Amino acid sequence: MSSQQHMQINPRLISMLAGEDVATIKNKPTLTMLPGVYGKLIHKHKRHIQKKYPENEHYLRCTHCNRKGKYDLQLVLVNNKNILEAEGNPDAREVMDWIQPTGYFRCKHCNSAGQWVNDNPVFPFELMGAVKKSSEGESRPGYYVGSHQLYDGTIPHWATDSEEHYLNKIEEGKDEAYVWNRLGNMYYSGGRPELSAAAHEHAIRLDPAQIESHFSIANLLAEMGEWTKASDHYRRMLIYAHAYTRLTPEKFRNMLANGLSESLKMYADSEGRVQFLPDGEENKEALQAAGLNQNNPNELIFHEMDLHPDDIESFYPLAEMYMGDQRMAISRRKRTLKLPRKKMKKA
Known part of the structure; x- marks a missing residue:
C-alpha cells in the first residue's frame, strides 16, 4: 500500500502528535502525515510483525456513508448475558451492540468510525455458537465470552471509542x-x-x-x-x-x-x-x-x-x-x- 493512500488514521491523532490544529489536517490522513520515525519504519516491515490476535474478517456497512467493506475485527468479546437473555432469533444489527471487537479500523471510504452494521444474517448464530462452546468449556477462534475495560474502568464498544x-x-x-x-x-x-x-x-x-x-x-x-x-x-x-x-x-x-x-x-x-x-x-x-x-x-x-x-x-x-x-x-x-x-x- 502506498504511503500516499488513505490509511484509516484518525485526523485527531495526527493533530495531537504534530501539535497542529485538527482543522488543518485532512479528513483522510496518509502515512506520510504520521509524525515521528518509527511509525513509518514499522509500516514498511509490517508483514514481519505478528498480530496479537488472529485475523477475523467480516463485511461491515458504515452507516455514515452507507458503503460496505471487509474489516478485521480481531478478537471479538461477546457479552454472554445479552445473548442468553435474547428472545427469539436476534438480528445481525441487534447483536452488534453486544460485542467488543479489539480490531482498530475506520471506514475505508469516508474514514468515519464506530458506526457499523453487519448485514450478514449468519453473524448472530456465530456469536451464539461461541457462547455455547464457552459454556461447554471450549472456545471458538476469534471469539471470547467476556468484556474489556480500560485502565480507568471505562468500557468501550469499539477500539476507536478507546482511542477517543x-x-x-x-x-x-x-x-x-x-x-x-x-x-x-x-x-x-x-x-x-x-x-x-x-x-x-x-x-x-x-x-x-x-x-x-x-x-x-x-x-x-x-x-x-x-x-x-x-x-x-x-x-x-x-x-x-x-x-x-x-x-x-x-x-x-x-x-x-x-x-x-x-x-x-x-x-x-x-x-x-x-x-x-x-x-x-x-x-x-x-x-x-x-x-x-x-x-x-x-x-x-x-x-x-x-x-x-x-x-x-x-x-x-x-x-x-x-x-x-x-x-x-x-x-x-x-x-x-x-x-x-x-x-x-x-x-
Missing part, C-alpha cells in the same frame, strides 16, 4: 506520557503496529523514562530485525527501571525479564555486535539504585547468573537487580536476587 477516550484524557493534560502508552497498547492489540509505534515514540518524547513504551517499541523493532535500534530501547528500559512505579512488582519483573531475554538472544545471534546491557555510566546508576557497586557488573552477571534465553524465570534475578528497591515489594518467598551481604566494620 485516550485522546480526551491526553487533552486534559494529566499524565500524558502514560496515557500515550495506553493508547499505543490499544493500537497494537487492534492490529495497527505502525500507530502503536507512533504513540509509544511520542510517550518517550514526553517522558524518556516511560519504560513500558521503550519495551513495546523494542519488541516491534526486534521482530522486524532492527536489532541495534531494539537494543537501544531495551537498555533504556533497564536504565530507568529503578524509578518506575506504574506496574505491580511481579508484572514489572516479568516485563524486564522478557526484555532481557530478547536482548540476550540478539547479543548471541549477532555474535556480540548488538549490546546486551547498559554499560559505563548508564549501568552505574542502575546498579547503585539496586544496592550494588561492582567494578565489573558484567562479570557478576555472566558468572553468577545462569541465564537461558528460553527460560524467562532465569532472568528474574537480573530483572530484580534493575528494579532497585522495588524488588522488595515482591514477597520474600518469590524474590530471586541474592545480593552479597555487606561486611560490617569492626569497632
Whole structure:
C-alpha cells in the first residue's frame, strides 16, 4: 500500500502528535502525515510483525456513508448475558451492540468510525455458537465470552471509542506520557503496529523514562530485525527501571525479564555486535539504585547468573537487580536476587 493512500488514521491523532490544529489536517490522513520515525519504519516491515490476535474478517456497512467493506475485527468479546437473555432469533444489527471487537479500523471510504452494521444474517448464530462452546468449556477462534475495560474502568464498544477516550484524557493534560502508552497498547492489540509505534515514540518524547513504551517499541523493532535500534530501547528500559512505579512488582519483573531475554538472544545471534546491557555510566546508576557497586557488573552477571534465553524465570534475578528497591515489594518467598551481604566494620 502506498504511503500516499488513505490509511484509516484518525485526523485527531495526527493533530495531537504534530501539535497542529485538527482543522488543518485532512479528513483522510496518509502515512506520510504520521509524525515521528518509527511509525513509518514499522509500516514498511509490517508483514514481519505478528498480530496479537488472529485475523477475523467480516463485511461491515458504515452507516455514515452507507458503503460496505471487509474489516478485521480481531478478537471479538461477546457479552454472554445479552445473548442468553435474547428472545427469539436476534438480528445481525441487534447483536452488534453486544460485542467488543479489539480490531482498530475506520471506514475505508469516508474514514468515519464506530458506526457499523453487519448485514450478514449468519453473524448472530456465530456469536451464539461461541457462547455455547464457552459454556461447554471450549472456545471458538476469534471469539471470547467476556468484556474489556480500560485502565480507568471505562468500557468501550469499539477500539476507536478507546482511542477517543485516550485522546480526551491526553487533552486534559494529566499524565500524558502514560496515557500515550495506553493508547499505543490499544493500537497494537487492534492490529495497527505502525500507530502503536507512533504513540509509544511520542510517550518517550514526553517522558524518556516511560519504560513500558521503550519495551513495546523494542519488541516491534526486534521482530522486524532492527536489532541495534531494539537494543537501544531495551537498555533504556533497564536504565530507568529503578524509578518506575506504574506496574505491580511481579508484572514489572516479568516485563524486564522478557526484555532481557530478547536482548540476550540478539547479543548471541549477532555474535556480540548488538549490546546486551547498559554499560559505563548508564549501568552505574542502575546498579547503585539496586544496592550494588561492582567494578565489573558484567562479570557478576555472566558468572553468577545462569541465564537461558528460553527460560524467562532465569532472568528474574537480573530483572530484580534493575528494579532497585522495588524488588522488595515482591514477597520474600518469590524474590530471586541474592545480593552479597555487606561486611560490617569492626569497632
